[in-house]
Amino acid sequence: MRFQNSVLFFFLLFILSVNAQQMEEYAHPWEGKLENSKTFHFTVTIENLGFEDATFKISNDHSIINYPFKKANITQINIPFAENLFFEGTIAPNGKEINGFIKSGLLLYHLKLTKRKNNSFVGIWNVLMVDELKSQKFFLSIENGSDNDYQAYPIFGDNRFTGTWCTNFQKENNKITFNDFKTGLQFKGTLLTNEIQLEIFLGNHLITQVNLIKSTTDWKIGGFSTNNKKSKLSLVEMENLISKDSLPNTHSVLISRNGKLIYENYFDGYDANVPHDMRSSSKSISSAIVGIAQDQSLFKSVEQSIFDFLPAKYQIQKDRIKEKINIQSLLTMSSGLDAIDYGINANPKSPAVEDNYQMANDWTAAVLSAPMINNPNTKANYGSANPYLLGIAMDSLISEPLELFMDQNLFQKLAISNYIIQTDLNGDPYFGGGMYLTPKDMLKFGELYLNKGKWNSKRIISEKWIESSFKNYRVLENTKDKNGYGYLWWHNIYQSNGKSIESIEARGAGGQYIFVVPSLKTVVIITSGNYRNGKTQQPETIFETYILPYLEN
Incomplete structure (x- = not known):
């Protein structure tokens, strides 16, 4: 009887300690490491399309989703493969590919699935926009912790992914849950002493788990080098300034003239495959x-x-x-x-x-x-x-x-x-x-x-x-x-060698520009990451100071 009472006592003590966990104790920066740099690089497969055993699959280094379905429409496909997640697409007239979208969170990810053997179609889905993370570091900022209230913000060490927009913060005993309404990823954490075990889900399907400890040093995010092409053109000064961060957060510069790509360079870890x-x-x-x-x-x-x-x-x-x-x-x-x-x-x-x-x-x-x-x-x-x-x-x-x-x-x-x-x-x-x-x-x-x-x-x-x-x-x-x-479309006029050059432009916050220059039969692309530093129009400086003189010579 004494032994049973002791067991009951320690069990109740454990329950009380779990329930007593307050979020202010966890309002810290946390960090861990993902096991695999391709954790969020998914292979999407539709097997046996048109047959009774048709299956929609998502996998990385292991199977994540295996969803049987029946296709009712001859040309269109709609597959609700998980809660609040679906794939919709159309089969090409030649039957060799399916073009469609995975709807996850606020995003429609376009996929092209190519036909393989056995009437199966295969494509790639990069939920974080990049095919492989350059950093496997994972950070979690828990903020405004008070009793059971908190906010939590997951941050990946690879800042080419544009970040999560998290909401719906819940806590029950030592469990916390929240979701990213942009990508649709779900997060479930277990609060332990000096540790958080965080699981990441697609719907109710586990993608990966990462163990987090309190951060003791400042986070290092991004800062990746790119093996950018050294230009033989008169754009070397621009490249040097970008590399020295004097033209900060410039991610790409591309130039075409008369329909031919004459210059292409990427910086800060970006490359041709990152949307x-x-x-x-x-x-x-x-x-x-x-x-x-x-x-x-x-x-x-x-x-x-x-x-x-x-x-x-x-x-x-x-x-x-x-x-x-x-x-x-x-x-x-x-x-x-x-x-x-x-x-x-x-x-x-x-x-x-x-x-x-x-x-x-x-x-x-x-x-x-x-x-x-x-x-x-x-x-x-x-x-x-x-x-x-x-x-x-x-x-x-x-x-x-x-x-x-x-x-x-x-x-x-x-x-x-x-x-x-x-x-x-x-x-x-x-x-x-x-x-x-x-x-x-x-x-x-x-x-x-x-x-x-x-x-x-x-x-x-x-x-x-x-x-x-x-x-x-x-x-x-x-x-x-x-x-x-x-x-x-925006209009702007630039000066070069005493001449006025008219450009018609698509513009986006942070410095995302498409310059269309009919008089020079030229298109210029500049992408950037200047969202909060007042340099959103920096591409105009790059265009006028470095690119136009090159095009004029």
């Missing part, structure tokens, strides 16, 4: 999708009101001024809505500012409820709510998922397969920005516009749409340089 966060420079891709839709007569005119495309529940927002918001006004940032969200000129109280409407449960209702500050098609003010509404309009026109339309009508035709689309809360492509393309694929897109809608001599977008897109409609009132603006 880069384009931020708002993908707004110009959104413009292309609108053009393709009009070319296919899916809508009549850019003069149509946005309310022609919206469900009945939003018609209550229509009044005599707002009903004049048309497709063209959204393409030119001239809706008149108080949607300004560029830099210090943003209105922090407007429901249509990006940081505000993205916190709402219904983004469309939030944007449309914003007050009007101008009549439509009179003055331009940069704001992501304008192209967001374009995405809603395009989605209303297309019977298939919008991402499949984009893939079939633009990306496949440009031979682009390694890319990612960010979505809105409904899981639809977000036209306000946030796609991930490799710099070489960004170059292809720029050349499509330089060649007036043709790629490899094949028409993809009408020449009329390209001309309309590149027209300078009006000045962006809320920008420092008062740039001209087209259909989601």
Whole structure:
């Protein structure tokens, strides 16, 4: 009896100690190491397609998901392989590949699965955007710990992955859970004395486990060298400044002239295979999708009101001024809505500012409820709510998922397969920005516009749409340089050897630029990581100071 009482005593003591764990005890930086640099490099396989034993598989160095399914549609596939995760795709007419997307979190990861034997198709999914981590270090910052409350932020030692957006922090006894709503990864931790055992899941399927201890030194993240090509061109000074961090966080520079790649270099560990966060420079891709839709007569005119495309529940927002918001006004940032969200000129109280409407449960209702500050098609003010509404309009026109339309009508035709689309809360492509393309694929897109809608001599977008897109409609009132603006394309003028050179540009926060220079028959790509240091326009300096003189000589 005494022995039983002792056992019971120590058991209760253990339970009390577990329940007594308070999150302030764990509010520290933690670190560990992933076992494998390719842990998040997944092989995706569809086996025995068309047969009763068809299976959808995801694996790395071990099997993660093995999901049996039946395909009902002859050409389209939809596989809900885990909770809140699915694959959708279309089989090519020749039956040799499947192009589709894995929807995980806020991202649509494009996959091209190629046919192998036994009617099986195989492709690659890099959930962290890179095929192999350059650092296996893993960090966890637990913050604001109090009782059972906390926030936790996983950080990978390889900063080419753009980071997690974690939420839904829960604690029960010595267990913590949270998820990254960007990638869809799930995290489950066990709190031990001076240690956290953290498991990472895809749905309910374990990917890996990492043991974390308290950090005693500052974290080292990134700083990877690249075996960049030493240029024989007159761009050596630019390369030296990038290597010395005088042109900080420059990730890639590519130049094509007359359709030929004449310069290509990568820095900070980046390479040709890493899709880069384009931020708002993908707004110009959104413009292309609108053009393709009009070319296919899916809508009549850019003069149509946005309310022609919206469900009945939003018609209550229509009044005599707002009903004049048309497709063209959204393409030119001239809706008149108080949607300004560029830099210090943003209105922090407007429901249509990006940081505000993205916190709402219904983004469309939030944007449309914003007050009007101008009549439509009179003055331009940069704001992501304008192209967001374009995405809603395009989605209303297309019977298939919008991402499949984009893939079939633009990306496949440009031979682009390694890319990612960010979505809105409904899981639809977000036209306000946030796609991930490799710099070489960004170059292809720029050349499509330089060649007036043709790629490899094949028409993809009408020449009329390209001309309309590149027209300078009006000045962006809320920008420092008062740039001209087209259909989601910026205008700028540079000086070189006493001459003015006009460039038409896709631009994204942090320094993501596609320069299209018709007078020089040139496209330039610069990608960067200057998100918080005030150097987001650094590519303009690089372009004017180093690239234009080379092109002029």
